[in-house]
Amino acid sequence: MANNLVSASLEALIQHMDYYPDKPYAFNFLLTSRLFLQPYDLMTRVCHLCLEQGSGNELLDQIRLYEGAKKLVQLMTEWTEAFPHDFSDERMMSSLRDITHHVAGVDEYSLRDIQQATDRLVKRKSTLIQYEEEFAVLNSILAEHPASPESEERSGILSMCDDPIIFAQQLTHIEIDRMSLIGPEEFTQSFTVKNPQCQGSNLEAYVRWFNRLSSLVATEICMPTKKKHRDRVVKFFINVAQQCLDIGNFNSLMAIIVGMNMNCISKLKKTWNKDNTHRFKTLENLMDQSYNFKNYRTALHEMSNTADSTQEKIVIPFFCLLMKDIFILDESCASRLPNGHINLEKLEDITKPISQFLLWRQAICPFHKDETILQFLITMPIITEDDPLSHQSSIIQDAHSILFCSATEEDSFIHLNALGMRL
Template identity: 60%
Template sequence: MPPTTPYAGKFSSCAPYSNNNNHPQPQSPYRNGSGPKPARENIYNGNYSAAENPYDIPQPHSAYRSASVSSVNAKEHHYSGGYGVSENPYSPPPPHSPRQHSTSCPGRAYRHTSGSSSSNGGGSSGSEQSCRNGSALTKARLHGHGITASYGEMCYHDNSLVSASLEALIQHLVPTVDYYPDRSYVFTFLLSSRLFLHPYELMTRVCHLCVEQQRSGDALLDKIRFREVAPKLVQLLTEWTETFPYDFRDERMMRCLKDMTHHVARGDEYSWRAMQQMTQRLIKRLSALGQYEEAVAALNAVAMERPASLKSKQASAQRSDVLSVCDDPFVLAQQLTHIELDRLSFIGPEEFIQTFAMKDPLENHKVPTPRLNSDLLFSAGLSSSSFQSPLGFFRKRKTSNLEAYVNWFNRLSYLVATEICMPVKKKHRARIIEFFIDVAQECFNIGNFNSLMAIITGMNMSPVARLKKTWNKVNTDKFEILEHQMDPSSNFSNYRTALRGATQRSETAHSSQEKIVIPFFSLLIKDIYFLNEGCANRLANGHINFEKLWELAKQVSEFLVWRQVVCPFDRDRRILQYLVTTPVFTEDELHLASYESEGPENNMEKDSRRSLRSSLLHRENRS
């Protein structure tokens, strides 16, 4: 019988639940069997002030994750449905039954009725039965160069799950006494199921099925059977709360979790203790998220203070510039990397998928249309007019970390442009341009492609690009090389080659610095969007297109590997504070500052300067 994933080795096997207070918790499905990352030294204490470094905040892999994730030897995994960590993360595992050692249950046409399996756990002994009509539904046929097989309402091709009904996929997630779903399947379905139903509805159905399938009519027998399955239910909920904690900002999810804790308490004391520990870690994680959001809001409030619209020598002399704060390009690139990794670490994997969620995903079998904010498309060169915005139950999403991160990209671009347009002297402007070119080069060397692209974007904004007298004093050789690396032609082929190189370096890294990979984030969003749009969610027979879900999970899991890296560089509070709070010019203010630096060259620019002066002066008087 086939496995459920075409790349099972990408996700590590989950540690079995053990009946002790120090039981190992399941690893995150994107950790590749590695042990926990060291906790960050600086922990945000909630007492934020504008003068303090706003980035001393707990990360998912620090105060929260390091307390709950342990390194697991795959050979100790006793669930027959699990896989060990393969040397090649994409090597296919040996075939096996999709539900080994499982008992008959109504609605599960792909389960064993006898509970038997081959001695090596590798496949079925012919006992796959239909619970609807008692006849075998297993079918196989040649399909191109591979074999397609159907087990009830689940279809496989070349030993990989490719489609199934929504009900069958939910059933496949539910653990039993002697079955636990493959870890890659758990991650993939929990990630993408929100395209079809709300996480609360999924959790309600999974918990209900897990309890109901143990009922036999005998109270004592029911208690014994639930005691046996409780550890695996706790294991599943632990994976859910640790990988998708933001789902539990929904009060209904927390109530459901509380109800299951009470139910488990009646059957198994050890599982009840594990549930309590899991809930405590979840609350700590959600508390850290709340503190992070408050810190970002405070930073944004400080940054909203407006600089002087019209430059003067006096105003320029009074305002600090980036060179007065940091004149070392490598140090500034390091601090930008701190900000990038801090903000990346709070982006939940589900935020990518929730962008595409629609109001009623089960109606009309339509492909969901994304609700992308125009800011998300700013740096990827996309037009917001290409997208529609349907009403959805994720209209008011519980998290906005993805949007906040893209806003940081835009802020950095405008900060670079502001720093260049602000100085009165041409020589000073040229020096700042050369400085940012060096910073961009260091970002490239580190693997920080997001800051690199933000700097290039800022330097290519029209108010900066028109400063021809300034650019004539700049050696642009390095800048042209960097622009070539991030050239958008051929779908950013040069950048994608560089990203693959950085990823390979990260996989074989011997130091923390070599592990850093920070992708050009808006392009990552664009890739996931087109992957979602390029394939239908449902096939003609009404099945969920699980091949598409595998690909979505693969892209998101790569991001999660990059997200968990701990920045190895020392923090400089003064530089960080400057980067995230220094006011930047708006687009109109940038144009006016540019005209003040180098006067208009034609009548159109002269008219534009007069209009901008009048408009900004009127705006300042009103404020």
């Protein structure tokens, strides 16, 4: 993590922050330190190190205060930019205001920098709060008006959009929007089920979106009463899945595959004509779990290296598998070594996939937004476990039963299930 260190005491790592090390170390430690102490406790200890005086020499104290203020502002700029969720804690905001007050009398340039960082933080927090409020309103509307999936008022998906390209583009808008709101710290916080910040997180909401899309696919295929109509819907979703692959949207691709693999769909033998079966198997093989999803990982790697810039390339990973990978990294070895030191190699291994996710999260979706389709995807009723349609109740099932996980891999899903998330 820092200068090829393998391990160090927590106190030594915190003290290293006093020197404001290279940016990767700062990010890695800010991300993984929460496995050992809360962000507010880390902030308090770092502030004390940077701003402490007491040498007895007034000139030396002034120099140290000046240098400490500059390093602290650099660190706070990095912290507020990378981990805005941490500052939902009012104690963190209070400390940030205290730092600004200290810096005001020390260095005008550092004061400007921390004020700009605070302004950006406030805007980011406002965006997050607005999203959470909109999400709460949406859930409230759905709870008050639980229209039945079999309602006569429900129009089939093809009457609303019969173009798989446009539909895949709208799925990509939702994926990128939801990815952009996930903070890197949510991954490490999710390692501890008891952590209240795990509940209702953007990370959990994203996994629920995957489950919703899978169920929506199955619902739409089950709704038509005539075989020829079901055949058209199956063909449509296969085309949408192919378009998602072409875009680089692996999460929607896998959600569609999971939805079309549900018992109620796979039993519709007459709906699966030879052409549909062949094309679907091709996509299914790409996302096959054999050899730890080797085909998917190869395609993901190739897709990640095809665009000229980070913002131009769209790479949306199969998110539940990404979570599983990070969770297994956490479970596979101890965070502390027998001597009590922090295992830095493990923390760096955890940080790598999260840092890659943050690069993918920067993508700008170039497609036109179709509000009608987006509304359909987010609000259209789907069949749930409580739905009275017994012949279709199997639509909702754990995705890990579809992924055919081994016993060892299955254990890694226990944590996600404890959070109320299906994989």
